[in-house]
Amino acid sequence: MYKVKEMADLSGVSVRTLHHYDEIGLLIPDSFSPSGYRLYSKTNLERLQQILFFKELGFGLVQIKEILDQPGFDRKEAMMAHKELLIKRKNRLESIIETVEKTIQSIEGGLKMKEKEMFDGFSMEDIQKHKEKYSKEARKKYGAAIVSETERKTDSYTKEDWANISSKTEEIYKKIASRMDYGPEDEEVQQEVGKWRQLITDNFYDCTFDIFRGLGDLYVDDPRFTKNIDKHKKGLASFLKDAMHVYCDRHSK
Template sequence: MKVKEVADLVGISVRTLHHYDEIGLLIPEEITEAGYRIYSDDNLETLQQILFFKELGFPLKKIKEVINRPSFDRQEALELHKKMLLEKRNRLDQMIATIEKTIKYSKGEIKMSHKEKFEGFDFSSNPYEQEARKRWGDEAVDQSNAKVQAMSKDEKKDFEERFNDIYIKLASIRHLAPHSEEAQTGIKEWFELLNRMGNYSLDAFKGLGQMYIDDERFTKNIDQFGDGLAKFMCDAMAIFADTQKE
């Protein structure tokens, strides 16, 4: 299938498919002499996997890493995708039922207890999402989270203050070039602080920086300290990691 046919079949843009090709996420089976991208059945199966992972909140960089692992099992991934989506559907069904009751309650048609008003809200993590993180997640992030949970209240407060101090410092120099001495000094502090909590290799540190812009949740949280900070940190972290390897 040609790129336009795939785009129409799936419901995504041609530009998106071009982007997936450019970043090495989904490389067409063939490119004709005229420059047309040709997608095979295997390409379409891979695209389906990519979209399942994307629906579940995985950033593109992580999806690429996961599906290219020698140990990646497509069938196993499909089974876990199904479990996660069913869990998500159950929660949505519960919340829809609560909304319908609340509409009737607001019209005075029924009574609702306080408990009924919050049925369907569940802020605990999806158990199958935890299973996915275990199989495909970032080990360094998991280690960091474990160390944070083990900290005392005062220790957590101290680390939060250190985190905020570095964010504020980096936000104040985000107008500088990511390779500048000031930026690299600040990013070095960030690298050292993270490694007090986890075990971040240079590659993992660089990958974490990429997540800052690939995952909108990271971007939103970091950019609270200054618009564009996530992108600045991503670039500076990549430069730091590459430089330290030399």
């Protein structure tokens, strides 16, 4: 006759587990000591082994009770049904793993885009470098914040996210290009400029007017930006810079 702790040590389960099995009638000790201690027999121990075996196989305690208590229970049937269930789970797991792999790749795709050519053909580094030239004070004020915040925001972007941002950018450029004849102060142009700043704020960093103005300068000062933007229409880079300045002048005070 074993006491709970002994049973627990012999079988590797916890005392609480034995209490639990007693509670639910899965393994009731053979006898009790006068003081109410649970006393388990060898038969009890054997049953416990069986319980643990079926538990290992993923059966629920209720099912185990059925299997062990009903002598007429068709064990083979139960095992085969259980096997089906396990195989389904396995298949499900496999397809989930595939999805996870795809997701990882898509994240990596996003990261690559971010590193190489996210910002309409230029990297954040380029912008950052300009900022440094543009104003040491501004850099102290915003530079570090921009980089870190952008990284935070863009960390999780997927290819689709980038494609989405890209197409929105294109749209804005296109609209502004179509209104170049009306001058940088044109209402529609100004509205698009506002959208542009908002898009940057939403997707990259908190684009203050100071920074936005500097970004406009960048479009003209950095020939790579200029070239890229002028692809949409000749002179768009310069026009954009002017329009952004007007926008900032109007809003910053």
